[in-house]
Amino acid sequence: MGKWIFQGNPKQFDVNTYVQENEVVEWSIRQKQFVDEISKDDNIFIWRSDGGNKNTGGIIALCEAVSDPIKEEEDYKVKLKILERRLTVEKGMLLRHELKEIPDTMNLQIFKISQLTNYRLSDEEYNRIINLWNAPMEVKERLKLSNVEKYLHLFKEDAANWFKENDDYIHKSYHFFEQFKEKENLEKVEWEEIQELGEHINAFRMPLAKKRALGNMNASIEHYRNSFDYLIYGTAPIVERIDHFISDEKYKLFGFGTSVVSELIGNLFPEDYCFYNQRDKVAVENILGLVPKYARGDTYGERLLKFQNCLKENELVQKYVEIVGKQTSLPIYYEVDQFFSFLFETFGKKENLPEDTDSPQYWLLGAGKGSFMWEDFYQNEMIGIGWEEIGDVRQYTSQREVTAALKEAFQLDHNPTNDALANYQFANEMKIRDYVFIKKGTKKIIAYGKIISDYKYDPTRELYHSIRKVEWITTGEWDIVHEQDRLNTKTLTDITPFEDYVERLLEIIGKEPKTVDYPETDTPVEIILENRAPYQLEELLAELFINADDIEEILETLDYKKNLILQGPPGVGKTFVAKRLAYLHLGYKDDSKIEMIQFHQSYSYEDFIRGYKPNNQGNFSLKDGIFYSFCKKAINDQENSYYMIIDEINRGNLSKIFGELMMLIEADKRGKKFAVKLAYSEGEETFYIPKNLYIIGTMNTADRSLAMVDYALRRRFSFINIEPAFHTEQFKEFLINKGISQGFIDKIVTAISEVNNEIINDMINLGKGYEIGHSYFCPTIEQVDDEQKWYDRIIRLEIAPLLREYWFDQEEKVNGLLDRLK
The missing domain is CATH 3.10.590.10 (ph1033 like domains)
Structure with a gap:
């Protein structure tokens, strides 16, 4: 049985009179996707909009559908039997502006897309409205409450079910940590018990994070024992112990970052401290509107303690017990954390609202x-x-x-x-x-x-x-x-x-009775996957001088934003990095999924998107540009990801090149429903950028000729800094594998670092964006037979000209630096 809100506008017809004078009314179904979903016996609220009279709209009737949708000319209508009508506030009408102010109903879709006629209600939304409909004065009472009290009253209605669904997990966590933190147990804890932390800490839900922190021991078992003993039983203030556990080499544990520590504190001291993870912070600061008194320069431990103090100052525990009541035998902060999780799940996530024009997939x-x-x-x-082995798929933020x-x-x-x-x-x-x-x-x-x-x-x-x-x-x-x-x-x-x-x-299957012409080819629609060379993180780390954490962050950014620009000084291998990132994100090497181009000052919209160009007959014909064609390729293969790598992206006139697609490159503007008509198009043809296409640009921060990147485009990309990697172990290992001696490697690192320091310190003409990159010293040959000759050639042919360009009017300075490089 479906649940709905149907809206009527007094500007278009007299809603009150229509509902007052008829026992059965007809209502249009303007959202055509609902035509085959609305049916007899569905429950429906009638919502009268303000119609130009502020604060007069709201729910005026409860109805039951007594027919399936009936088509009348070009419109569909359904007959509704009015079960109860309340046309005025005195008779119990639920006012729109009041419903918008209480958590029970503030997230209704009608508040977010107000111009529609038909709105689907979830069972939960319907139950909340019917409860208010049956006790309309409850709305007035809720409005008198503080923000915290409003949300606690809402949670009270769902608390029993919420804890029933989560009871097993939180009880297991509580009992595990009660055993884990016993001093005699901690003194003899073994690695297997440390690994079991991964079953009780949500921050370890991602396989990579769990594997890095708990897959293999990253220190001696004594180090783990001592660190936990210090965190739990140390005599220093808790703030100091938290900060030392995170950053002090004597106590820090690899993979145990701030998110993990937040959950450790909440589990180890549940009578005294609430969790302080992202969900809790969103619930307290964004939803409840409470303000911990953070200050610039606070350590993580100080921020965690100020968060706890904020809860105490606002008497959150007392109000929870008073309104919701104790639901379990667990310490109170376990329950408070679950209240915060409820808020985060219900109000903290960005909702992708369905568009009226959405087409089904x-x-x-x-x-x-x-x-x-x-x-x-x-x-x-x-x-x-x-694949039940991987659990709830919603815990993973990307296909990767x-x-x-x-x-x-x-x-x-x-x-x-x-x-x-x-x-x-x-x-x-x-x-x-x-x-x-x-x-x-x-x-x-x-x-x-x-x-x-x-x-x-x-x-x-x-x-x-x-x-x-x-x-x-x-x-x-x-x-x-x-x-x-x-x-x-x-x-x-x-x-x-x-x-x-x-x-x-x-x-x-007989659901579309029309004749369809088959194409002449017999090639199956099934996409046949060719043999592909897998490309994994280990392979990328062997090719790039970037650590695994930074790579993970870049890939997560690419998942979220879909558009990246790798920026850095000359010679850090930005284009090389871009292609390897595409391989890793894709999961295998397949150059057919990657298109590489380079922008320049003469590059145009007609080259990139579409335009009229001369043909062999001496006329002009419409030609697809490289980006248009690549998008079409991705659209026709939506099972796979595609990557457009744009080298020197800031050398082109970006606003001119992207044109009306400036909006469509945004991650949330991808897909057919955002299709637009191009400047050059035929008939009613439209174009869109598919969700499976990613854009990776590169930008040289030392390019004197470039203009500022258009701010409208800048906010549509995430900018990732790629820096020289001379001091990384990967760079040194790379040169060792090329046959270069350790002493010579030390010479390269020391000499180039000194020159780079001079570049960085020249804040007037140069700066950090002009450093010399490591790729100048990454030979493509298998082995370097004469390292001095190889090095001298690089200095003479590549580094010297670059330095002379940097300090074109300071010959003595350049000569002095070149002497240091000998």
């Missing part, structure tokens, strides 16, 4: 080997995927992290690209109102349905834990006769981009 899903899961799919009206989790769980020596993509898309890209075909092998379809729920993780199920609810539209067995329509062998495939293919499948 179409998916092709297997039901396990031999379709053994199909019967369960059918009986329970759901779909699912396996899912890949790492699968590799860790199954001890793979290759990147499981297709399996990772299936999990990531199932959890993050599928959405309510999408359609799914269930396949059996590559020659048979056995069901077609509509997805009606968000992703859920249910560890109690036997066959699969990652699930979505589905409304089956039709089931049966339909053979794929034509070779062109052979079904993909992958578990999950987004077939939306192949519009003709989707239409043919719909025709096959």
